[in-house]
Amino acid sequence: MNYSQALKALKAQRNPKAAAGMARYGINPANVLGLSIPFLREMSASIGTDRKLAFQLWGSGIHEARILASMIADPSKFTSGSMDAWAKEFDSWDVTDQCCMNLFEKTSYAYSKAFKWSAAKSEFVKRAGFVMMARLAVSDKTAPDSRFIAFFPSIRKGARDNRNFVKKAVNWAVRQIGKRNSALNKKAMLLSEGLLESDIPSARWVAADALRELKSAAVQKRLLR
Numbered sequence: 001m002n003y004s005q006a007l008k009a010l011k012a013q014r015n016p017k018a019a020a021g022m023a024r025y026g027i028n029p030a031n032v033l034g035l036s037i038p039f040l041r042e043m044s045a046s047i048g049t050d051r052k053l054a055f056q057l058w059g060s061g062i063h064e065a066r067i068l069a070s071m072i073a074d075p076s077k078f079t080s081g082s083m084d085a086w087a088k089e090f091d092s093w094d095v096t097d098q099c100c101m102n103l104f105e106k107t108s109y110a111y112s113k114a115f116k117w118s119a120a121k122s123e124f125v126k127r128a129g130f131v132m133m134a135r136l137a138v139s140d141k142t143a144p145d146s147r148f149i150a151f152f153p154s155i156r157k158g159a160r161d162n163r164n165f166v167k168k169a170v171n172w173a174v175r176q177i178g179k180r181n182s183a184l185n186k187k188a189m190l191l192s193e194g195l196l197e198s199d200i201p202s203a204r205w206v207a208a209d210a211l212r213e214l215k216s217a218a219v220q221k222r223l224l225r
Contacts, residue, residue: 001047003056010064013039026165028092032063037098040064044071051077058086063095070099075106083113090124093165100131105139111147118154123163130158130169137176145184148177152191159195159203167202174210182223189214 001009010033019034047053054073057065083104090096104110110132118129133151136143151173158170178188188210195207213219 001050001053003053006043006047006053006057006068007060007062007065009043010035010062010068026092027094028063030063030091031061035064037067040068040071044068047072049074055082058089063092066095067098067102070095070102073103075103078103078107080109080113083107083109087113087117087125087128088122090122090128093124093127096124096128096165097131100128101135104128105132105135110136110140114151115154118151118158123165126158126161126163127165127169129154130166130173133173134169134176137173137180145181145187148180148184149187151177152187155191156195159206160198160200162200162202167206171206171209174206175213178210178214179219179223185214185219185223 013033013035015034017034018036019029019032022032022034023029050072051074054069057069057072060066086099087096090099104113107113114129114132114136116129117125117132120126120129133148133155137148140147155170155173158166158173161167161170174188174192178185178192192207192210192214195203196211198204198207
């Protein structure tokens with residue numbers, strides 16, 4: 001499938017009603033077609049890996065085309081510079097999250113970008129840093145606990161950011177690290193209990209919400225297994 005064919009296929013499924021609904025969930029309405037993630041995954045499966053097409057689709061600026069680009073790009077050939085360039089153009093939480101999950105966490109730069117982006121000024125780039133932490137806690141099955149404990153100073157700083165899409169990603173990172181194993185569960189709860197004492201509302205929210213899940217019977221039962 002070439003670029004013009006891909007755009008034609010995307011635009012043929014345009015759903016204005018769905019696009020309007022996406023805006024209500026905090027998604028930037030600019031250049032949105034209203035397509036579902038399952039449809040984009042089905043389309044990506046039919047395309048396979050296509051580095052050239054991925055960059056062309058990203059360059060289109062179309063919301064769903066950018067998500068599709070993250071699904072068909074080749075993480076083994078994706079450069080550090082390209083990661084920063086794409087992240088700089090993030091303008092919606094879902095494009096941010098999909099790029100991290102589909103592509104960025106699979107690159108050799110995943111950990112370094114988690115640290116770098118978590119200190120960024122841009123709301124969505126900063127979100128990407130913490131989404132990377134959350135996703136790595138789930139997907140990197142062989143990483144030692146020390147790799148995730150190293151994220152704690154960044155999490156403490158990030159929890160002080162009251163911007164909605166940042167604090168939710170910080171919370172996500174704490175919860176996923178704390179659900180990885182019993183040792184990290186205890187450390188994530190200690191981290192959260194420290195944040196509860198903060199005079200910053202966002203830090204207290206991050207901590208309280210994380211503790212509810214990390215202390216829950218369901219999580220504790222799974223960790224014991």
